[in-house]
Amino acid sequence: MERAKVIWEELGLPALKPESPWYGYSLGEWCDEFEDEARLAVQGDAFVVGERLAQRRVKGEMPNKGAWPEGEEPRA
Numbered sequence: 001m002e003r004a005k006v007i008w009e010e011l012g013l014p015a016l017k018p019e020s021p022w023y024g025y026s027l028g029e030w031c032d033e034f035e036d037e038a039r040l041a042v043q044g045d046a047f048v049v050g051e052r053l054a055q056r057r058v059k060g061e062m063p064n065k066g067a068w069p070e071g072e073e074p075r076a
Contacts, residue, residue: 031068031069031072033069033072037049
């Protein structure tokens with residue numbers, strides 16, 4: 001993002017007014033398992049996440065059925 005800021009300023013565009021980042025903190029909707037899988041993906045271990053998902057897959061079921069761990073359904 002620093003490089004983008006430099007380019008923005010070089011182009012003479014209006015001054016940026018950065019706000020608090022929207023990333024890096026929990027919005028409260030994910031369970032701990034999803035947080036762990038996101039961390040693994042960011043660290044480059046997306047294949048580990050894929051292996052976990054493959055183990056939960058049930059033949060004949062819709063792809064996203066049961067995506068949330070048991071007892072961790074999202075709030076309505």
